[in-house]
Amino acid sequence: MNPSNLQALLTAYSVFLEEVVYPEELSIIYGHFKEHLPKLQRMREEARRRGLFNPHLPESSGGLGLRLSEFAEVSALLGKSPLGHYLCNCQAPDIGNMELLHLFGSESQKRQFLHPLERGEIRSCFSMTEPEHAGSNPVHLSTRAVRDGDSYRITGHKWFTTAADGAHFTIVMALTNPEAENPYSRASMLLVPLDTPGFELVRNIPIMGDTGSDYFSHAEVRFHDCRVPAAYLIGEEGQGFMLAQERLGPGRIHHCMRWIGIAERALEMMCRYALKRELNPGQPLAQQQSIQNWIAESAAHIRASRLMVLDTARQIEEKGAKEAKEAISTIKFFVSDMLMNTLDRAIQTHGALGITDDTLLSFWYRHERGARIYDGPDEVHKSVLARKLLKSYR
Amino acid sequence: MNPSNLQALLTAYSVFLEEVVYPEELSIIYGHFKEHLPKLQRMREEARRRGLFNPHLPESSGGLGLRLSEFAEVSALLGKSPLGHYLCNCQAPDIGNMELLHLFGSESQKRQFLHPLERGEIRSCFSMTEPEHAGSNPVHLSTRAVRDGDSYRITGHKWFTTAADGAHFTIVMALTNPEAENPYSRASMLLVPLDTPGFELVRNIPIMGDTGSDYFSHAEVRFHDCRVPAAYLIGEEGQGFMLAQERLGPGRIHHCMRWIGIAERALEMMCRYALKRELNPGQPLAQQQSIQNWIAESAAHIRASRLMVLDTARQIEEKGAKEAKEAISTIKFFVSDMLMNTLDRAIQTHGALGITDDTLLSFWYRHERGARIYDGPDEVHKSVLARKLLKSYR
Amino acid sequence: MNPSNLQALLTAYSVFLEEVVYPEELSIIYGHFKEHLPKLQRMREEARRRGLFNPHLPESSGGLGLRLSEFAEVSALLGKSPLGHYLCNCQAPDIGNMELLHLFGSESQKRQFLHPLERGEIRSCFSMTEPEHAGSNPVHLSTRAVRDGDSYRITGHKWFTTAADGAHFTIVMALTNPEAENPYSRASMLLVPLDTPGFELVRNIPIMGDTGSDYFSHAEVRFHDCRVPAAYLIGEEGQGFMLAQERLGPGRIHHCMRWIGIAERALEMMCRYALKRELNPGQPLAQQQSIQNWIAESAAHIRASRLMVLDTARQIEEKGAKEAKEAISTIKFFVSDMLMNTLDRAIQTHGALGITDDTLLSFWYRHERGARIYDGPDEVHKSVLARKLLKSYR
Amino acid sequence: MNPSNLQALLTAYSVFLEEVVYPEELSIIYGHFKEHLPKLQRMREEARRRGLFNPHLPESSGGLGLRLSEFAEVSALLGKSPLGHYLCNCQAPDIGNMELLHLFGSESQKRQFLHPLERGEIRSCFSMTEPEHAGSNPVHLSTRAVRDGDSYRITGHKWFTTAADGAHFTIVMALTNPEAENPYSRASMLLVPLDTPGFELVRNIPIMGDTGSDYFSHAEVRFHDCRVPAAYLIGEEGQGFMLAQERLGPGRIHHCMRWIGIAERALEMMCRYALKRELNPGQPLAQQQSIQNWIAESAAHIRASRLMVLDTARQIEEKGAKEAKEAISTIKFFVSDMLMNTLDRAIQTHGALGITDDTLLSFWYRHERGARIYDGPDEVHKSVLARKLLKSYR
Numbered sequence A, B, C, D: 001m002n003p004s005n006l007q008a009l010l011t012a013y014s015v016f017l018e019e020v021v022y023p024e025e026l027s028i029i030y031g032h033f034k035e036h037l038p039k040l041q042r043m044r045e046e047a048r049r050r051g052l053f054n055p056h057l058p059e060s061s062g063g064l065g066l067r068l069s070e071f072a073e074v075s076a077l078l079g080k081s082p083l084g085h086y087l088c089n090c091q092a093p094d095i096g097n098m099e100l101l102h103l104f105g106s107e108s109q110k111r112q113f114l115h116p117l118e119r120g121e122i123r124s125c126f127s128m129t130e131p132e133h134a135g136s137n138p139v140h141l142s143t144r145a146v147r148d149g150d151s152y153r154i155t156g157h158k159w160f161t162t163a164a165d166g167a168h169f170t171i172v173m174a175l176t177n178p179e180a181e182n183p184y185s186r187a188s189m190l191l192v193p194l195d196t197p198g199f200e201l202v203r204n205i206p207i208m209g210d211t212g213s214d215y216f217s218h219a220e221v222r223f224h225d226c227r228v229p230a231a232y233l234i235g236e237e238g239q240g241f242m243l244a245q246e247r248l249g250p251g252r253i254h255h256c257m258r259w260i261g262i263a264e265r266a267l268e269m270m271c272r273y274a275l276k277r278e279l280n281p282g283q284p285l286a287q288q289q290s291i292q293n294w295i296a297e298s299a300a301h302i303r304a305s306r307l308m309v310l311d312t313a314r315q316i317e318e319k320g321a322k323e324a325k326e327a328i329s330t331i332k333f334f335v336s337d338m339l340m341n342t343l344d345r346a347i348q349t350h351g352a353l354g355i356t357d358d359t360l361l362s363f364w365y366r367h368e369r370g371a372r373i374y375d376g377p378d379e380v381h382k383s384v385l386a387r388k389l390l391k392s393y394r
Helices: A003-029 A033-049 A068-078 A094-104 A107-118 A240-276 A289-323 A325-350 A360-367 A378-391 B003-029 B033-049 B068-078 B094-104 B107-118 B240-276 B289-323 B325-350 B360-367 B378-391 C003-029 C033-049 C068-078 C094-104 C107-118 C240-276 C289-323 C325-350 C360-367 C378-391 D003-029 D033-049 D068-078 D094-104 D107-118 D240-276 D289-323 D325-350 D361-367 D378-391
Strands: A124-127 A144-148 A151-162 A169-175 A187-193 A199-204 A218-229 A278-280 B124-127 B144-148 B151-162 B169-175 B187-193 B199-204 B218-229 B278-280 C124-127 C144-148 C151-162 C169-175 C187-193 C199-204 C218-229 C278-280 D124-127 D144-148 D151-162 D169-175 D187-193 D199-204 D218-229 D278-280
Touching (some): A003 A033, A003 A068, A003 A360, A068 A240, A068 A289, A094 A107, A151 A169, A151 A187, A187 A218, A187 A240, A240 A325, A240 A360, A240 C378, A289 A325, A325 A360, A325 C289, A360 B360, A378 C240, A378 C289, B003 B360, B068 B240, B068 B289, B094 B107, B094 B124, B094 B240, B124 B151, B169 B218, B169 B240, B187 B218, B187 B240, B240 B360, B240 D378, B289 B325, B289 C289, B289 D289, B289 D378, B378 D289, C003 C033, C003 C068, C094 C107, C094 C124, C094 C240, C124 C151, C144 C169, C151 C187, C169 C218, C169 C240, C187 C218, C187 C240, C240 C289, C325 C360, C360 D361, D003 D033, D068 D240, D068 D289, D094 D240, D151 D169, D151 D187, D169 D218, D169 D240, D187 D240, D240 D289, D240 D325, D289 D325, D325 D361
Parallel strands (some): C124 C169
Antiparallel strands (some): A199 A218, B144 B151, B144 B169, B151 B218, B169 B187, B199 B218, C151 C218, C199 C218, D144 D151, D144 D169, D151 D218, D169 D187
């Protein structure tokens, strides 16, 4: 896409946010998501009408045909609202599932699972993390998928299956080859429709004060001898980790750009409030040097984050996610740290208002605390990066 | 109290926490407080039965007769549970109100308001902060109390009137002398029973995802020409700020010791979880140097905090809160910072579990974020301390 | 320059550093600079022979004709040695003086002062900061230049006139129009040959343990009624601040890229030492998670710095230094902070060795501490950035 | 000592610093120590005359008979000048050697080595760290002491033998029992007069720009088959580590209190300079909120440090250094971190002046960077503390 077209597209997204999303977002995110589904559906149709739906898909699939680095710019804009990605059908975990099925799904899997997702007719989820094992070391899994004739029978316990409530299917990571010597060859990914007998949504986990519902929820689920056709295996047996890596690479770009969008909105809120709120008549908070320091430090780290994520997106475009592994690890911990610091400063600037649910800050402060934990805690990514660097000096 | 008696008392509190409080706290704090009132009442009776009720009161008022530095030790223990202070009747804001009325209340005010509080029959609240003015500069108030014969008529808008829901009365800060030259002589404190016509509890403010109820809530309230007898004025007209300072000095000791209790419990949780959770079979998180660094840094800052707060309590005992003003400012920002850092590290150690409401960490992470804001944001206390120090070199 | 030519050039600089500079740098920087001048001269000739001299100059002036963003890449490489820029004739403050004279010098000024500098025959210095005034607010100056017929008579006291020892001339900032209403129109810049009667080099200021000499020194100087021809005025009277801004914009790119080079070398040293040093036989420091965290955090911040500085260089190329003012302020405080943190971690990794003068780290730790102070302390740049951002929301 | 006597003593030390030490310290520390020895000797005599010599010794040895926690208060005062401890004969490493010989020396060792030290007639040093081994894991040593009839023959290579230049003897840590199963039983401590044949002072190591001389130096030394009488063994063979622990426990109190003194002086300098230096006429630096934040944060951390170190000193008095091991580790990393942060802020406040050798700040910034490294780097002490805490939850 040429630069001026991209610029026009970004403007269209900004206008959509201002006109359609911002006026509704507070009541929806602090309300009951499920009850707002009809309104949300109308907003999604509006996004489609404006040509903003599916920015992440190729034109052949009804998308905008953006490169990863272009989509990243869109994603930073959409991140400014907690509803942004959802309204344009490019929300996690669906976007990751679409990418995975696009690359590795069979024709019948695409027909049955991918295309309805792309059309925005259904939602999906992804079942990887298990409460009994540290998510930071994914080779340890207990969920099993045992081949039994033309089926797999799946038994296991997962949590943080985001958005399972109301979803149509999940992709589950399960051991198919537990005896394989290489621990990275023991697991596979399988598609499981959520109406499969034996699938149980145990609960939406209360997270930082919110149980949530529908898309805004994180489920604990169980698979009780859940039987799916063998044709629901994605790729081949033992490819689970390879697929997870493929899925997570661009996924981290998505997360990071969304975080940048959040941080930019928080910085805007901080600036506006600092200008408005007075310590004494005629003396707004914005004149306080501490506030100025926070604004400057957040602005600097946001800019650094944006340049690094865009550069990483370009590396992925050029040489693939595997070759960009260290760059991806770098942005994972750098940007999540920037995000939490920015939110913290924005809250401090807002004073008592900052801890109420009268602004978006409370929502993000609570729900983005996970950013430093999911997809690998920061500490794991630091080790990955350091060990790679050290190797080059050995 | 001699040291070994104090030690025995502290042990009794610990046993109370282990036996009575810890088993119930999660279901209560993540449930609906109001629905748990009968159970809470039984727990309060148990505290009374064990001689642990009213640790803050003189023996003549049915309390334990502790000095501030002794009560501080008790307070750090009670802080280990979000219910601790409430169950022993020494919870904010009631404890501050009791101190205030004890020192400055008239005999009839004591009889009508203080003694029922001390007996644990009623609760109270405190209305100071206004949404239209920065709490960090309390000279700016809009709430007015106009003398009208034998009454005051109060009109104004307040928020963060903690625990108004279910309370019997509030103490309100209002301008009685708005034209006084000295801005610190413009306001007064008045007692207002909450069933006074014109008092409106607008809403329990949703704070970090919790609207709460009863004692666990923070209200927005309005006074619509609310008429109270002139005898409900505490002290004299124009003494509002002086009274607020008196109330806040020991109040900050209470907060700081409670924060230390929270941090100690979070550190315990961090240690236990790090020992239990394995990255690989036989390799617990506790062996990770990052985790060890966090444990050590939190332990060091908790110990520093405890020594500083106890030292400050002794300064207040010896020379009064006014003379200890800088020491009080110091602990306000040092301890709140330590608290939030410790909670953050505890959450990161717990990984995904840390952001769920399956542990206390989520509750504290959300509800103690205000610690760096209320009773004067950290930045104000740093300026107070710095200006005092600078003055000594002038 | 096309990318592959630039790559080849960068390789040539790397080889020059490895072959010519690294073997000599420790003995020179910890020795007496002046005594090493003959050897340094030979090394400069070698740089010239390899076509690496004057990377910053246009081809018409005997340079390599690089754009700012290309020179920035060269500069990061040269920064890896404290001698790098000097050996290639692009060292501060000469590079800034060359830029200034190139843009604003008269023909005769160029002939007399610029061309010998470009040929590497002489050195120069820059006299702005005064001991009596805070450098962070440059409108306050006491040095006067009074027009007297065809001359200016200059009187004043300056310090941190870097590299005055052995220099041929200085550019001095002095008040020519002290009564001008606009404080930014009061000062001018004048050329002063150092053999002018009345010029006094009071001392080389001992900085962090080093008095230094020749190029490696920072002088305190006095102008005692120093008379120079009126033709030595650069530009016009009152343009001093405008010229200073022009000089400082690209100057900050130079500094920042040099700092990045230093940080990259320090990170290399940290990695190599961590791999070599053993805590126990077979257990190198590199396995310690704390060390890995430091390596990862430094690597991330170096990468962020590099992307931001290159982006800022491109902004300056496209729209000039004035329009890029906020980007320049951002890199000033972000990169200097990154540098000092990286050096600190490198020293801690090296243990006792890190504080000796047996490595470069001690030199940089001491001599780059000024990075957060000169050209405007970080705090000033944060305010500049914050105020600009705030303005956009007014 | 009763509190008012202690107070009077502290006042006497303050007066000594103001009258005798401060006027001379800058010229001595930035000069050549050895050349100032006559003047230093006169200053030491003045300390003796005022009854301030040997505050650390029992009265029976000509000292002031202070308890550790009382001496700690004295030490914080003396730390305000780099010369303080030296002038009162309680400087490291002599103070540690005196303690060691007092507790474990034979009568003849005391007569020959301890008493002249106590009388201030000679100086000593301590040879433990070896360049070939990480100091953070002291079980790894190469220096050997082989019993040969009535002698030991010592061969090895040490560095950071502080103050060897001009010292009379050293205490060396050497392997006597390299085959012992317990690695902590392999080493012993031996006294070695520096005029013993085979002892070589290789060089005073240049540290952060200073080679230093005499007491202000850190030597690299070699023992070439150095023969000393068997009676110079301190304690018994294999007791080296036990003795080192005994020596280091109170030694860390000394260091920490000295660091507190430094930090207090730096804070004083910061306050005074901030009041004096103007950004604009009538607008001193002290009005900048950033500066106020630094002052407040440093003041808070200094106060926390002081309370923790005094509390640790009392723990050592009551139950011995071994039982106070975690408290000692805690202050080691907490106080050294506070010190470096305070010095950094003081330098930033002083701007360009802060990096010159015109104030004490440059000296401390350079020479105290080792505080986070020697006697065990911070990271080791954090692990010690964390592992002990974790053990209590196992």
